[in-house]
Amino acid sequence: QVQLVESGGGLVQAGGSLRLSCAFSGGTFSSYHMGWFRQAPGKEREFVARISWTGRATYYQDSVKGRFTISRDNARNTAYLQMNSLKPEDTAIYYCAADVRAVAVTAYGIDYWGKGTLVTVSS
Secondary structure, three states, rough: OOOEEEEEEEEOOOOOOEEEEEEEOOOOOOOEEEEEEOOOOOOOOOOEEOOOOOOOEEEEHHHHHOOOOEEOOOOOOEEEEEEEEOOOOHHHEEEEEEOOOOOOOOOOOOOEOOOOOOEEEEE
């Protein structure tokens, strides 16, 4: 059974940076497309970024383009989300997702989810 464990969340001031990690186990990591979603208090879960199983294709939500970078290390079975120039509106629980198909931006039908890591950006 595939398991995803996020880490790296925390409290940071606006303008700061954090790097989230998603450790994958229980399957063949290189066979899965990976993605990050987030859910702010009182809001629905929203797509942040996704990366193909090869790492060659990435896609971002418009509000994070140029600030966030998704990457993966297939040798370490880990996906990352580097977040720079953080804003208070980036405050949310960030979830890692894995899918054998491309990660749907709607979050529909995602194969596996992590439990999330909290990111809080203070103004």
